[in-house]
Amino acid sequence: MIQGVKVGRRRGIGRAGLWLPLVVALSGCGEDEAIDDQEDTSRPPASSPFVAVRDPDTSTQRPGLKAQVEIITDGFGIPHVYGKHQADVVFANGYLHARDRLFLMDAFRMLGQGRITEYLGDVGMAFDPMFRATFMTADGEQVADAVARQLPAPTLALLQAYSAGVNAYLAELRRGEHELPPSYKTPLLAALEAEDIEDWQPRDTIAVARVMEWQLTDGGGDFDQYIGGLIQQLPAEVFADVVRFQPGDPTVILPDWFSGQRRQGSAVDLLGLNPKDEEHRAAFDAARRLMSGLDLSRVPRRDSALFGGGLERTQLGSNNWVIAGEHTQSGFPLVANDPHLGFVQPAQFHHAHIDTRLYGGSEASASSAIGVSVPGISGIVIGHNERVAWGATVVGWDVADLYVETLNEAGDAVLFNGEYVPILRYEQTFKLGKGAGAGVEKRVVEYVPHHGPILEGSRRNGRALSAKWTGRLIDNEVDGVLGLLTSKDIDGWMKSLEHMSVLAQSWNGADVDGNIGYFPHARIPLRSSVTGDCAPYKPMDGTGPCEWTGFIAAPDIPQAKNPSRGWVVTANNDVAGNLQDNDPTNDPQYLVAERAVGFRAGRITQLIEEQIQRGEKFTLEDMERIQADTLSLEAGRLRTHLLAAAAAEPDLVVSLGIQQELERLTAWGLTTPSGVAASYRTDGGPTQQEIDESIASAIFYAWLPRFQNRVLSDELAAHGASIGSSDKARALLWLLDSPDQTATGQALFDDVTTPEVETKEQQMLNALSDASAYLASPAAFDSSDMTTWRWGELHGVELRDLFGLFSGTAFITRGPYPRGGSNHTVDVAAFGSSETRFIANSGPQMRFVAELRPDGIVSRNALPGGQSDKVDSPHYEDLLMLWLRNESFPYYFQPADVAGQMERYELFHP
DSSP states (O other), X not given: OOOSOOEEOOOXXXXXXXXXXXXXXXXXXXXXXXXXXXXXXXXXXXXXXXXXXXXXXXXXXXXXXXXXXXXXXXXXXXXEEEESSHHHHHHHHHHHHHHHHHHHHHHHHHHHTTOTHHHHGGGXXXXXHHHHHHTBOXXXXXXXXXHHHHSOHHHHHHHHHHHHHHHHHHHHHHTTSSOOOGXXXXXXXXXXXXXXXXXXXXXXXXXXXXXXXXXXXXXXXXXXXXHHHHHHHSOHHHHHHHSOOSOSSOOOSSTTTTTTOOOOOOOOOGGGOOTTSHHHHHHHHHHHHHTTTOOGGGSOOOOOGGGTOSSOGGGOEEEEXXXXXXXXXXXXOEEEXXXXXXXXXXXXXXXXXXXXXXXXXXXXXXXXXXXXXXXXXXXXXXXEOSSEEEEEEEOOOOOEEEEEEEBOTTSSEEEETTEEEEOEEEEEEEEEXXXXXXEEEEEEEEEETXXXXXXXXXXXXXXXXXXXXXXXXXXXXXXXXXXXXXOOSHHHHHHHHTTOXXXXXXXXXXXXXXXXXXXXXXXXXXXXXOSGGGOTTSOEETTTTTOEEEEOOGGGSOOEESOTTSEXXXXXXXXXXXTTTSOTTSSSSOOOSOOOOSHHHHHHXXXXXXXXXXXXXXXXXXXXXXXXXXXXXXXXHHHHHHHHHHHHOHHHHHHHTOHHHHHXXXXXXXXXXXXXXXXXXXXXXXXXXXXXXXXXXXXXXXXXHHHHHHHHHHHHHHTTOOOOHHHHHXXXXXXXXXXXXXXXXXXXGSXXXXXXXXXXXXXXXXXXXXXXXXXXXXXXXXXXXXXXXXXXXXXXXXXXXXXXXXXXXOSSEEEXXXXXXXXXXXXXXXXXXXXXXXXXXXXXXXXXXXXXXXXXXXXXXXXXXXXXXOTTSTTSSTTHHHHHTTOOXXXXXXXXXXXXXXXXEEEEEO
16 A cells, blocks of 8 residues: 655666657758858857856867757756757757666667677576567668668768767766766676767667567567467457457547448458357357467567556557647647656656757758657657647557468478478577676577568477568658658648658647648558458468558548547547457458557547537646546446446345445546645645545445456466456456347356356446455555545556566666556556556656647646656656646747756857
8 A cells, every 4th residue: 555655766677678759850961061160169159048148057079060059958957959050959969868868778779689688698588589580671680770771871960960979978978977877786787887888879779769669569469469369268259258359438530531431341350250150150260270289378478568568558558639729719729648658767758959940050951849859869759849749649550460380391481372482590699798708699580581580489380470560671760750840830740751651650730820630650551361361460371361462552541631620639549440340350441450448538539529519718728637637437337337236236235235335436426536645746635525536446446357357367267368457348348338249148257166157246246345345454444444545545656767667676666656547547547457456657758738829839748757867966856746746847949938947058069
């Protein structure tokens, strides 16, 4: 139980992973390399609005710069980088990333190149072989090297400028001018010294970006493997009722996208499974036969806790919406975005402002952009320039497939289009540790030329699994990012997104002219078939019938400009309605098989529609209020069934003694506040209404996992299977809402481990009794007095260092902090489906809002931590308390505002 607010530190070990897109974002390219000589470059520019306030605190010569770069850090620790040349400001951005986030960026470049063993020794062999194979092209080259090698010279020069900035900091670190960040001091890294950290190279930036894209696009095919395993394990009837892809909430981003378009053929698809129909049963049996001989349980999973991976995909999510000026108080568009990722300390994002406009950069390339950047990748990922603001959530297009390969007798070739194609073999060397005494281990990556690497552990009985992914394509997404930063309007913004090939995001944007847009562009494969053995959400036949034939054309990808209703909401939900009938393959395009349960999107949409119906216009404050919303639509749906069960079984209610719990739930307004007077609060503490809502929340969320597990765990365990909380949520809603359509009828409500036949009513009420007993026990509140129960004393958020997020033992820990919200609330704080641990380790990494005013975009943001990774810095975690209170800080964008908020003034000069 959380006792107020705790801050602690524990030593531990762990792993690596991270978020986000290839945003080698910069300001333009193609400038003269000569050093400016019109003025004394060792001093700030004569026209500087900052030197008019005071002289720089530090002035440092940086060889390679062409002119001065001013770095103004404001009171929130946000650096504002001003320079005349884009390469110069990119250099400074690299330096700042290394100064504030060295461990994160270093860890992810090593992960993306399959070189973690050089830091962790043989412990890293649990990761490196898989990552080395994942980021390998068909000719055995690493994708990062292949991409860097073919970049246009101006783009490569910018990556080199970023690398030079990182390396300038590393040189100072090696000279003893700085200390290694605390995360390097974990036991496994205790022997690591500054000299062991290699200089940064352009390929390192690309490697970091590819790791993020791999996680955000399920580049390893984990979802396909997960579904394939359930096909192997579960009877057809149980599979049909438990594996549900119809969202719990029907909210669709673009509900009319497919209107009037011809649907694909009606071949029987596994997701439309009706085991009572012979054709559907035959499709299920065919899927099992295809995977016969394979043991998917032997194949390591490749998803990551940092991205909300694993079975508990409840944690994967983000919110993003845009509202046109017709619905806003100012008459100008509003943009809001809060991406949900694993909490780490220091934080994953880094706020920055990069400007080449102030000192007269060329019209074509100059820009001024502010927002969040990603350590290891220069530029602005989510934020705004002078005319356009944008945000992003994961759209989830299916851009990775698993293939069941048929091996020849020797096991060195696969059957493809009637002929055996030799498997390529690439020997890889892994260095175990640093220095001359480091060991070496060798592994062979097996590669199917037309698909991809063979997954470790999948070879069995003449079969194997290979993984194909768009992220092995050699591309140049940098042009897309450059376009975002320099775009002048929504048309230019959307055009720039056409360069995004791997990064599949639901991009929302708006411009100061009043336009809004939605464009989730990526290279989405066209498949020769998407039904039967070729259903792309499961392992497919690799002998030739299920191949990619190209990619969906940009005009055919769901998109919108200035939609008639005047707003667009995305929250990882169904984009075009493909999933509403539980069959994603019978639409004009196959896009994806699984999205979020949908309640976050449903609640945001509800709040927007209700306010419009009331005739009230939206403000920035309304955007932040929606981001902080904790009302649970899921709870509303399930409470109806629970109260109906109580009405049907009054005697059982009395015998279990749960009348008071039911009264609390009946009166509940469905909000989920903490109800705790946490030390970070400044509002005087919880009101009685908040306390009552908190008590009901504690009762409901102690009941829900117990009911889910009573219904599903016995059958799943009997077949050696398990599913995540999102899947449990969908399955439970299907069983309760559509009893006449289920394949199993009421059978899943019975506990197969007991001789009695339990009903759904009995299971619901007994689960409530169990929940109440738990809450009264020493494991929770140690009191049967419900007035002492608080959701926030069970439920909170915890921040850990990167190692702690993976190992469970942290070197750096912050919290748990009492917190409201739950798995599917807008202000998400997901804890999965545990019956006893309600601590969230993922959630909003920022809360960006912007108003697109022609006289200057107004924007705000938040961060669960601070800008610096130095514990003794005033900006180590100064933004955390604001974040916990759902408050934000302003982005200072105009030079005069930045000058007025100057905390630190640094000058870099040639």
